Amino acid sequence: MKDKTVRVFLVIFLSLGSVVMMFPFVWMVLNAFKTTSEILAVPPSLFPKVIYLGGYVKLFSESPILYWFRNSLVVVTAVVILQLFTSSLSGYIFAKFDFRFKNFCFIMVLLTLMIPFQVIMIPVYLIVSKLHLLNTLYALIVPSMVSAFGLFLCKQFIETIPTDLIHAARIDGAGEFRIYGSIILPNVRSTLSALAIFTFMGTWNDYLWPLITINDTNRMTIPLALNFFSGQHSKELNVVMAACTVVILPEIIVYLLFQKQFIQGMALSGMKA
Known part of the structure; x- marks a missing residue:
């Protein structure tokens, strides 16, 4: 009886929490189908009186x-592919190879997770400037090619792969890249799925770095462009709400499509970590 009461309480609590978190999103989507005057009307109404597509x-x-x-x-696709490749390959090296200062190098990589990006932002900006990459999409891709978190995640999983399996493949004549492609990658698929979703969402929502490296309107990414567009149409709330709705749709679609892999990868990584 006690367990049932606790379960009911948790369901009610989580349901209320879901409603609170979902309400701003629902409000935004519905306001995109209203006129600005209807959005500002007092008292406000949740649903539009007439579906208005002028904002879109x-x-x-x-x-x-x-x-x-x-x-x-373009930026998200490039960053995701490069991070998955560099994280899985470096994770394989740290997990299954022995070399001098291996533990020291791995600790130094992990220490970078403790450094906020704002601390290294100016040095990275100067490097990108010296490479003549400012105001190009390469300025957003190159600094994000590697991920310390991705390396750590992949290393933790690759360590669970039996070393004897890798030795057997080497005896059969398989090269390191053949082992990497045929043994390592299939066994870390769930981890790479979770890492891909994290990387996608982080890159898609990145605002600060594009703000200081991109000046051309036609080269802006979605978060930066949304701020620019909202400033131009600050009095047309329905247009701003329509823009916000369109911008967030890809994230929702990606999460819904890969929800199973995301949850599985996070659960397994939590157990391993």
């Missing part, structure tokens, strides 16, 4: 939003 029409007709989406997709 103005969004797509008066802004290069497709260019902004293309820029974000």
Whole structure:
């Protein structure tokens, strides 16, 4: 009886929490189908009286939003692919190879997780500037090619792969890249799925770094462009709400498609860590 009461209490508590967290999102989506005057009406109404698509029409007709989406997709795709490759390969090296100062190097990599990006932002900016990458998408891709968190996550999982299996593959004549592609990658698929989702969301929502490296309107990514667009249409709340709704849709789609892999990867990584 006590367990049932606790279970009911948890269900009610989580349901209320879900409603509180979902309400701003629902409010934003519904306001995108209202006129600005209806949004500002007192008392406010949750649902629009009439479905109004003027906000979306103005969004797509008066802004290069497709260019902004293309820029974000290019950056996100490149960063995800590069991080998965570098994290899994370096994780394999740290997990299954012995070399001098291995533990010291790994500790130094982990220490970078304790350093906020704002601390190294200026040195990274100077390096990117010296490479003549400012105001290009490469300025957003190159500094994000590697991930200390991704390396740690992959190393933890690769250590669980039997070393005898790798030795057997070497005896059969398999090279290191063959072992990496045929043995390592299939066994860390759930980890890479979780890392890919984290990387996607972090890169998609990154605002600070594009803000200081991108000046051209046509090269802006979605978060930076959204701020720029909202400033131009600050009095047209329905247009701003439409832009916010369109921007957040890819994240929702990605999470819904890979929810199972994400939860599985996080659960396993938590157990291993």
